[in-house]
Amino acid sequence: LLVAEGVGDHAFEYMTGGYAVVLGGTGRNVAAGMSGGVAYVLRLDERDVNPATVELHTPDEGDLAWLRDVVERHHRLTGSPVAASLLGDWERRSAAFVKVMPTDYRRVLEAMEAAKAQGRDVDEAIMEAARG
Structure with a gap:
């Protein structure tokens, strides 16, 4: 977690897994080459995102709810005034917040959940989803 x-x-x-939370600005070309994981960005300008994947x-x-816990922990550990301001008007x-997720990663997660619900082999479902 970042x-x-x-x-x-x-x-x-080059993000391939995990979670990132950004409480401030971004530069250009956000998420180009992102293949896994999930990022949450506050006030993301969609024009700065590379929508290819x-x-x-x-x-x-x-x-x-998860984000609030993360921001509270960030504030507790760092004393961040940015986090305090955000929490003050949560x-x-x-x-x-905008959730940034690679298209292929979303498909794999959905296939895993469906396989679990149907009692199917999860690894097989992941391979099927990865092939597109």
Whole structure:
């Protein structure tokens, strides 16, 4: 897990897994080459995103609960005024988060969940999803 209060150009370029949370600005060419993991960016300008392999989503309730925990932990550990400000108006400001997810990674996660629900072999479902 990475929490940053801003990133430069080419953020998440070689991200293959894990989670990133950005509470500040980004540079250009966000998520070019991102093949795995999930990034949550506050106030992401879609014009800065390389859409070739990623999708932008609105975080759901579960995402927002997880994000709040992460931001609270970040504030507790760092004393960040950025995190304090965000937490002080969470209901309004958290709506500005954007979830960045690689298209292929989303397909694999969905295939895993479907396989589990259907009692199918998860590894086989992952291989099927990876082939497109």
